[in-house]
Amino acid sequence: MATLNISLPDELKMRMDATNENWSAIARRAFELQLKSTMSIGEDDMNTVIERLRASKQKIEEEQRPEWIEDGRKWAMGTAEYDELERVAQLAEQLDAEAMDPPDAGALFRALCEAIYEDADGYSREELAEQLTGDARRWPSYDQLCWYLEGVQQVWNEVSDEI
Template sequence: MARINISVPDELKVSMDELDLNWSAIAKEAFETAVSIENLKRKHMNLEAGIERLKVSKKSNSERQRAEGFAQGEHWALESATYDDLKRIADLRPVAFWQPSEGAHSRLQRLSETLSLNLPGSANDAYCEGFIDGAAGIFDQVN
């Protein structure tokens, strides 16, 4: 077992001696408590750091999905869409972004069969927002 020396105020030493308390047992308990508290603090800090890392990952994933959707929206607009198709997609733009209760995915999904969009199964709101933006950007250039 390791041995250490500690310094305490004179009054505390007198009280401990008068009460005939076990210095080692009390110190051991105090050290164990301090270590437990510090471990909990660090674990909580690791939890916070992990949550922050996941938030950054989520944002990065969302940005990537949006960029993929944008590219697909442009490609679809240039290769497959008619003017009327583009207008219908462009008309989704303000609604999808101003009424978040029903996201871009559900609005675009309703048109997907009519317009033969072939949205990927992994399409989420970010992807669909990008798709709408990409296709609507082409529509804006045509007008």
């Protein structure tokens, strides 16, 4: 094993001596952590990161998708006026036909706001954010918006021939 000399301030060395810590082991761990944070991630490490994020994405979808679809259905069934429902359903159909590439949550959120409120002023966006996420300052993700629209479109498809 290699030996390394390190210079420390006297005050720090005195405090270290007052403990029963294994400072060599602590220094080795600190050096390893620093090396990991400064070295580029290798392909094997990146594959691990990708697999972890894929699993996280799948878990989020499994947990959140049914809730967002149900929220869209509830809005369509209990709150939406006919013209609002029609505009939002058209937005959902348009989204199905022309998937955004790359997905743009901001653009989709503004489009949903315009479909519901017939405008996109700041107040309406904050009101819609509050309704969807419970926080006027937190906009939903692209996937969450798509799931919400899916729920709205389900109701529209069930009732549009009857009205």
